[in-house]
Amino acid sequence: MDQDEDHGGRNCCSCCFSFIFTAGLTSLFLWLSLRPDKPKCSIEYFYLPALNKSLDSHSRPNTTLNFMVRLTNPNKDQGIYYDDVHLSFSTNSSSLVNYTVPRFYQGHKKKAKKWGQTPPLNNQTVLRAVLPNGSAVFRMDLKTQVRFKIIFWKTKRYGVEVGADVEVNGDGGKANKKGIKMKKSDSSARLSSCFPICVLMNLLVFFLIR
Secondary structure (H helix, E strand, C coil), X not given: CHHHHHHHHHXXXXXXXXXXXXXXXXXXXXXXXXXXXXXXXXXXXXXXXXXXXXXXXXXXXXXXXXXXXXXXXXXXXXXXXXXXXXXXXXXXXXXXXXXXXXCEEECCCCEEEEEEECCCCCHHHHHHCECCCCCEEEEEEEEEEEEXXXXXXXXXXXXXXXXXXXXXCXXXXXXXXXXXXXXXXXXXXXXXXXXXXXXXXXXXXXXXCX
């Protein structure tokens, strides 16, 4: 009688742990298939009329900065909800101006082009950025938080902080005609999940009771 009860208890425990193991393995597969990637950001257009040497003296004092940044959702199954996108522009010695792109939603595998024009910059600060060879280097940083839409629910917010240097030539436009990829900073939060750890623990328990 006691042996039957002991055998039944073992079967029950084995079934419970098998269920936990199966659930963990299923969670792992779901995590791998639905794990989202952060958006890709690039600077496609960057123009300062004040640095365009081909303009006459009456036009060149225009110190507005015109730009276009492209945000790409690389996920084939997840949409992205952006909070306000904060852009900051600077030189190697001073800050220039900030600009905010209002929050928006982006569907899966979609690209968003965000054009903008800043208020007039300090002319002397802009001119101090010009190097002896006539070019200038500016810094553009992007900071926002995103949530991913996975099927019918939204994830928590993840931080996105990227930036890039932009070399401007004598025409006032960026020297690199191709898009400039904005790279993440060390402080940008990474996507993480506890699923793999849970599954490994389930595997360990499963093999211990066998």
